[in-house]
Amino acid sequence: MSEVLRVERLKLYYRTMSGPVKAVEDAYFTLREKETIALIGESGCGKTSLARAIIRFLPRNVQELSGSVVIDGVETINMSDAEFNEKIRWKKITYVTQAAISSLNPVIKVVDHLIEPLVINFKVPKSEAVERAREMIKSVGIPEDFLWRYPFELSGGMRQRVVIALSLITNPKIVILDEPTSALDVMTQANILNMLKEIRSKRGVSYIFITHDIAVSSELADKVAVMYAGWIVELGPAEKVYVDPLHPYSKGLLGSVPRLRSDREVTFIPGTPPSLINPPKGCRFRPRCKYATPKCEEVPPIIKLGSEEYVRCWLYGEK
Amino acid sequence: MERSETPQEEREELLVVKDLRVWHPVRRLFTTVGYIRAVDGVSFSVPRGKIVAIVGESGCGKTTLARAIMGLVPVTSGSIIFEGKDVTKLPRTVVRRWYTRQVGLVQQDPYAAMPPFMNIKTILEEPMKIHKVPKEERMKRIINMLTEVGLTPPEDFLYKYPHMLSGGQLQRVAIARALVLYPKLVLADEPVSMLDASVRIEILSMFKELQEKYKMSVLYITHDFATAKYFSSEIMVMYAGQIVEIGDTRDVIRAPKHPYTEALISVLPDPDPQNRFTLKKTLPGEPPNLMRPPPGCRLSPRCPYVMERCKTQEPPLLELPGNRKVKCWLYA
């Protein structure tokens, strides 16, 4: 399986009136074909910022964007906006935003939404584009005649499927799913996740799956990146991270999820996430970590523990 | 529908809801063309000092049910009997002066639930001012409550405004506000769904401690079975405006009897790396139109176990051993 995405040392700082917000610091992961990585963490941890940094959906007040983002073998970090737009965005990688349901223009028919990227970005003739739209909408589980309807005629779940269809119609290698099911019913959510699983195996697309719902993230994740205060504190295969997390924060995070099927004790992490303008010196989790030692006042490096396991914690490093 | 409560039991239960219906009229051009049957024949009881969860997906009527119990929406028929008095028949002034003191509300969005132009002290004082708690007592209660919900030192929070606090802190204030009149029943409508995962359990456990201390009953409304399991002792599952299953929380989750409950639970994941290899079994279709619900059992169009009877006759809430009630013909 070849690599479709490699992120290294990715840094994203925003400029604000109170100072630079260090939203993403030193992010790192790789993604192969057909693989899914889940970015989990609480609000403000930087998962959305990381995704946006990769696909370059950034606001105007970016102070710094640096590191390396190699998409399908091409380094994109130094590309101009125009070049990125032309070559990468919506061709190699697409993005399903949070609350995508309201991102459909209510006065444009579904079919017109779907053919737009094909006609505009790929110069596909309209009749061919409509055929592809037809095929796409069936594969997301919507009957074909809904193509000719308007978004407001569709239910929430259907609209979400349309948005996902939109993200797949250009055959990208990577789709970023940012909270794709948060606004939906549990049943609809399950149906959409089923659909995403089928599409993945049929089309071979890779997902970057962002969610605050840790249980739901396990529905798709092959590997998991746990984020805290702009850092990826742990990165590893699903089998490891969900079952036996290493980083103290991951332990706390996974411990705080109440289980339906087991009677494990539920814990919580006291304290609150730090300010990203003035993060704590050294390890950003240190103020809340029960294993903290004086060494933690130094920034812990990213420690490789296995072929694809990384932790950013002194507990696992050189003494 | 069977009614097994005797009048005496009614009086021992804190809250008894009997055959409650809340129908919203749909008006077109001055005439009513139909009704949205948000709550359609709900009966249950809440004992003193217990936490009961009401679980269901959005649109199932749990929010409307909660509002009806609080007295915030008008009731179409049925009764809400609180400490022996039918609240739906009481004059409005009595409801406002007596009932609102007995029942507290914690809402989902802490930022929307607080007036942004009032500071924490004023917010907590309002219910007491309305119910004429003497001035000296008010400050005592405020300080006490802030400490109880974990906002210490309380003096630090008194003069802050809602936007200065985090979601978790503000929700604690909401809980303090609901408790400041020492109500007997608290309705918590998705109190932690807007908070971060790690904060949820913290808040719920604090809430649980307070509930035990003050011996209040709590109606915990949520779509999240997992927190319901953690927090409540009894659970009620709602679908299309009706209660389809009632029982002890752990039992219901471990062994759901109603097809809907079973489907709902099977669809909810735990963090498990194996999840990604399997497709979830879901119910086809969507919840029914509440203006024109299907005849018979409301789940019949989607139910994997549907029988002929289900399509024409609405099943009653059948009592099963082990403190379980199920609204399904499978158990007749």
Add this chain to the structure above:
Amino acid sequence: MSRAKRTLLLLKTAMHFKGFVLGVAILLVFIGLSVYAAVTWPFEEAIRIWNNPAYWEDYPKFASPAWISLFTGRKEIEGSIILDSTMINPNKCDIYVNETHNIVNCGWLYKEVKIVQRAGRSLLTVNINFTLNYDYDVMPTAGDYRLIVNTKDRVFYYLSVVKPNGLELLIDKGQTITSFRGALIAPPEGISLAQRRYIELINATYGVQLDPAKIARIDPVILIFVDDDLLVKKYVETNGSVLEIRPLKGTYVFKFYRVETMDINATIDLKIVFYGTVYGVAGTDKQGRDLFMAIAWGTPIAIAFGLTASVVTSLLTMIIAAISAWYAGALDNFIQRVNEIFMIIPFLPTVIMIYLFYGLTLWTLLLVIIPLSVLGGGGLKSMRAMFFQIKEMGYIEAARAYGASNARIIFKYMVPRVIPVLIPSIVTAIPSFVFLEAALAILGIADPRLITWGKVLQEAYAAAALQGGYYHWILAPAVSLFLLSIAFASIGFTLDKIFNPRLREL
């Protein structure tokens, strides 16, 4: 943060906006003006003075503001030149009295009252001389002379002027038994004594025959002060077609002589008034009234009116909108329909009709404008929309849950949300009410007693001020309206920017 501290912080933030500072500066000037007005001419007195023509008798009419002379470069006559034989200041005059003589000499005034014997009868004779040093670059706009006479028998008199160049012009002669005033203006038809005498005088002195038709159209007051040499030279040069009128600077002596009456107890006085060209800060109007007084007193009235109308209208609108939104249902329907009906009813004609039937004072005007603005304004609908939104907020539901009464929710929970929108709109609405009052006044709908800017404009319009070139009469109230509106508008817009920030910078 306490209320006082918050207000202070607000002011500090507002100070950063130049518009705000400008607006406040202008407003402070106007407030200062109001204070000055109230102190200098207390209200009742001001009204009395303003409506009393006699008070303004000696004031120049249609005078421009005094500071105009900075621009014209000419020496203008400020106020009026008043020569009054009754104005005797004992400290500055030599007075000599005996049984037959009463002589007063004040330098500019020489008054001699004598009782003489002629043909066996006692006669009272009076001689009054006014000495006037005229060094202005302009002519007076008008002039008149008044004989103030208290007598039982006829008084004979001659009045003439000796110009600096030595020419003596007879102004008037005759007899009278009562006080009277003679205006030094050209008669509508024919030719006056002074004008005829002037022609004779020029003929006698220069040998030039002036065209009577032309002279007949020149006010005698001008003939009094005109530079004759220049006039005659130019007349001759242009063969009688150009009459060059320039004032002759120098010392003039007005002689009131051969004044006799048989009533030896009579009192006879002379007052000559030459009306000036400029006066005061804002000039004067047709009646000579000081427009500055009108502007100064118009200010507090404008501000008070605008403020009251705006505040009361906004508050009432807010309350009705809150009730309409909160109770919804039939009450809301009713209020909305009433609102729509009033929106259709034309505002101005209604006010005019009410005025025609009932008359109006400023307060009744408010009483009419406020309900019409509240019930017929668009503010009701937009406030109601806001309240509907607020009504859906979680904390309103929470308040109902803990037993808040409807009134409490409306006033303690909903209204405070709306105040940040309300305050700027109150301030920005003030100018429109001020303008409304002025507009109504121009149409003639005004409190007859009060002095308002609109009234001034109306009178200016009625007297065709623009056609007459009396721009100052219109400019004074117009500029005031303009500046006051800018002041309130700037303050209001700044407040809106502060209270309702639209874009937040990261």
